[in-house]
Amino acid sequence: MSLFALVDCNNFYVSCERVFDPRLEGQAAVVLSNNDGCVVARSNEAKALGIAMGVPAFEIRDLIARHQIQVFSSNYALYGDMSHRVMETLRQLSPEVEVYSIDEAFLNLVGFADRDLGGYGRSIRATIKRWTGLPVSVGIAETKTLAKIANFYAKRRAELNGVLDLTTAPDRMDLLATLPVHEIWGVGPSSARFLKLNGIDNATQLSHANEQLIRKHLGVVGLRTVRELRGIACMPIELAPPSKQGITVSRSFGRPVEDFDELRAATVTYASRAAEKLRQGRLVASALTVFLETNPFKDEPQYRNARTLSLPMATDNSLELIQTALRGLKTIYRRGYRFKKSGVMLVDLIPATQVQANLFDREDRDRGRRLMAALDRINDRMGDGTLQFGAVGNRQPWRARFDHRSPQYTTRWEALPVAKAG
DNA sequence: TCTGGGGTCCTAGGACCC
């Protein structure tokens, strides 16, 4: 019998901000995406005011002013570090932990079935709160999809105190029968529309759905969801993170960009950041895609394009990747458009240890490797961006805006919070 | 004025081959 727990941090980004500024407790607060564009996290109080996930910040400006909602730019250095603390805590409490996203983990509880699962969930919740300051919810059930549902209710029903063991919940039938299909993990807007048109409105009905119908219209993924709802585990715990398929670095600009030199500077930045991620993962890339696009929300001439170039030999060298990206950029750039976003994607990744030597390769590989190692070492010790490539330039008006960023409390010495006596 | 970023997996259809 399979058994899973899903541990999920409540309102994760907002909760991270609260750990370092407890005055925010009980207040409406939101965290915005890059460029202060959209709402990506909301406190319960902000949710109660009707602020939806993903709404553009400018659309709720009045609401923010009227209710004095606290606004934060996203601070990924802080959230990444807090996430790491949560996952390390979980590893001390549970033998098999799958880090599913920045704020969620699945635990494999096979062999725990004769324990007090609710008590186990409560101790996880209490320990994480004590060690990290973050509130989490715990859902327990026979499959990952059902554990997601258990977590959904654990979060929303105050009387559960953040923990629900669905395997022993007396109202299990009612909970599944009242859960709308669009709340089920794996059912997006398109599938939900199809299901509702076919009279399937809730989790119980979906678990009884005709397999041929589901297979035909929602594919093997939909079928898997149906079976998981029936308690048949189709998704095992994944302990080792699967090797990456690609690495993308892209950003919207702080303002429209027409000038090639500015796009060039942005591309250099993205390519070097992507190369750093590549080396961190001990990978090399065989090909690279560079892309750019105008603002699709604007009523003005639109243009988007992408160019994929293969590297003569798989590499993790920033200089080579930058040069290749710039070559691609030149072929897709067009004058006279107001560009909003561009990016660099590294694809066909392979482990750095598996590179094939190429007879016709004339670069001095070893020298490049030593240079990159030195670069990474300095940036790691002195802070990101201490050393960067000259082509980036000093003025970077295209850079995204972060008007409400909190300090990097946990990852920069000069931002350490100070405890004052008295 | 202002609309995120980074992923995965699946499927359909075309190119190509025998």
Place this chain on the structure above:
DNA sequence: TCTGGGGTCCTAGGACCC
């Protein structure tokens, strides 16, 4: 006049996730 069929590989696009 006749005009296969099946396999594989690749790519673009869709759907979904956080």
